[in-house]
Amino acid sequence: MKYLKPYFTLFALTLLCQAYAQPKESLTYEPQRPLPGQTLAISYSPAGTPLQGKKDIRGVVYLYNNYQWQTIDLALKPTGKEQFNAALPLAKDCGAAVFKFMAGDSTDNNHDKSYVIMLGDPAGGMYNAPGAYAAWGLLRAKRFGYGIPGYFKNPQITDTAFYYWMNNEITRHPKESSEELAVPFAKGIYAYQGQAGIKRINNAITFLSQRGGEKNLMRVREIYSTVLRQKAPADSLDNLMATEFPHGSIAALRAYQKLNGERDFAKKISLSEQFLVDFPQSAADPAFDEENRISYAAVYQNIIILNAMNKNFDVLNRYIGQMPYYAVIVVYYKIIQIAHNRKDESDEKLFPYAKMLVDKMETFRNQQPSEYWYLAPSEWKKQFENDMANSFLITHVNLLKNIGKYDEALQYALQAQQTLGYKKAALNNDEVFLLNHQGRKAETDEVLIKSMYENQSSPEMIALIKDNYIHQYKSADGFDNYLQSLKNAAEAKASTAKLEMLNKEMPDWNMYDASGKLIRFKDLRGKTLVMDFWASWCVPCKASFPGMQLAVEKYRNDPDVEFYFVDTEERAPDYKAQINQFIKDNHYPFHVLFDNKLKGGSMTEEVYNSICKAFSISGIPQKLIIDKNGRLRFLAVGYKGSPSALADEIAAMVEATKKVN
Known part of the structure; x- marks a missing residue:
């Protein structure tokens, strides 16, 4: 009787999993026991699901073909109210099909239970097709390193269930699955049986070793490393494979670890270049690379970015054709965006390399990278457009505008x-400039209104809105109320509602301003203070200044509110002259204070350090709102990118602070 319980458990598990695998009435299909190679007639009804009443419903299918996932779009056709049909051709090596349906940001995956169709065995009988059992088990096995990213909110599978499905696959279809599933099978055995399963795991190791080849030896290595946790045999295999396969995965790992640990830039570049020769990405094992953190993107970055630091941008010509997706994004940021924002190089010099990278990025539109296998083509398109817009085009538009390539x-x-x-x-600011330059006033005005609704406007844009207002109403009276009416009221309210009021004692300070006058904190009682800590080298600090300018101008006639822009963390001997020139060149109406040097230090950071220690924070730009009694009421770090939104945030904090006094 002692063996009855485990077998009864597995029998019950079979019934339970079969019940979960059967889609509910929302998803029906014919034939009811589909076989590989057939075409499924799919019917989907969103009634009773999160998509009920939604428009633009679309479907995605994950097909488990030959023990690999493939993701495609499902072409749904509306056939009536809350009813959609689709035809799904199944490959001859398909084992299972997994579905999800979406509309906007809502998803239906059967309430996180999944919609899964397990195909029947084309050889006949009661068994499922090769891959069906494995697909059902792997789908939920996130903790074992498997599954479909993002499909489940909370994927769950017991050790018993995972073992059961892997064992079923190996038992029913040993010819097709024994090599492909040896590692998950070993993980399942050990998770379910522990030490009692060692004999079967060793049998799997023997089987793989006898079959031979690098892939099977790598599987043995993974079993030793991740399942049995036996370092000695894993290391022995590493040495064997490094010798037997000098251009294989283990040799690549050792070469990558060597170049990754190199600190001499010239040697690092040389090792990275040789790595790409010896271990081309086209021959690599993506799963092994991911598990062992081998990043080809990082290798390309080593070569291109380190060369760019020495003003050698032309190396990009040599490698641009081979660069993987993520490397293109990072390289554009490192050698174009940063240099453009900091004005380290002229935009004229950056342009040919920026164009090269943007053109390369464009090639991925119709060449989905393998690492995004879990996205259907429609999902990839959305991912690509998002990356293109955020990582390239905001900067690229500004760069093109600066060099006169307006069209x-x-x-x-x-x-x-x-x-x-x-x-x-x-981007809104640049588009307004470009439309204005072409004399397209109606479109310019439309962008001004849409941008203000999102509270993503610059001082220049607000000035244009004001000009339009005065032209229409012959007066500026009521403009502030009009400007406020253009904003998304619900979004503005939600944004200010997130602000958290504090009540903390401020450290005392004394600093000199740009004219040499000593400003004492204790002398400022009775006023609401806005302190903005920044530095000449801080790009986001400077980027926030147009928004801070709007805030300063809003309170320019309020004698009870004062703004101080505290320049900190400077080392250059002439930093004060640089700061004064920067403020003058940009016509900022700012009262600048200079932080003091720490005793014995080389950097101006005394007051900034005292603030960071007092409130356990760090980073600039850093904005403090202080009440009339000298107590800290609000603290904000960073800049989110919108001048108008920043001005509103500062105003909201100032107004809230004034009310507590």
């Missing part, structure tokens, strides 16, 4: 807005 800049701006929807102030 090209406008085309990219219009493309980016399809994704960003006027939610990026910098």
